[in-house]
Amino acid sequence: MTTINQPKPAVDNNNTTTPTTAPLELSSFDRYLLAHTKASTRWGHVVAMGAALATPVTAPKGKRLRRTLLGVPVFFSIAWPSHFIFERNMPVGFTDSKAAFSGDLRMIWMMVTGRNRELAERIEELQRLLADQAGDR
Secondary structure, three states, rough: EEEEEEEEEEEEOOEEEEEEEEEEEHOOOOOOOHOOOHHHHHHHHHHHHHHHHHHHHOOOOOOOOHHHHHHHHHHHHHHHHHHHHHHHHOOOHHHHHHHHHHHHHHHHHHHHHOOOOHHHHHHHHHHHHHHHHHHHO
């Protein structure tokens, strides 16, 4: 988990309360979401997954394995540009492939089941926490 300092009251020797800094922990999914703040990026990942899944399904008989393996670069060739163009950041998979894979699956599932608003609200909450944290320094 990534930790971010967040003010927390602490007691000093004079029996008064003074704010100190305590870590705010971000889950790997929270860090993943912070790399996917724009809806266009999230929808780009949904389209990429659809294209990757359609690749082997549309293959002629006898070429399914080859097409299944082709699905991986198809996904990344669509998903990664959304980071460079819309987010102007590096894909999470460049630094943490496990978090990227699980994050992709979870986010895409939430998107296709109509929970994009929930994702957007969580991203806004995380951005507020980070802004508050930066203001406390």
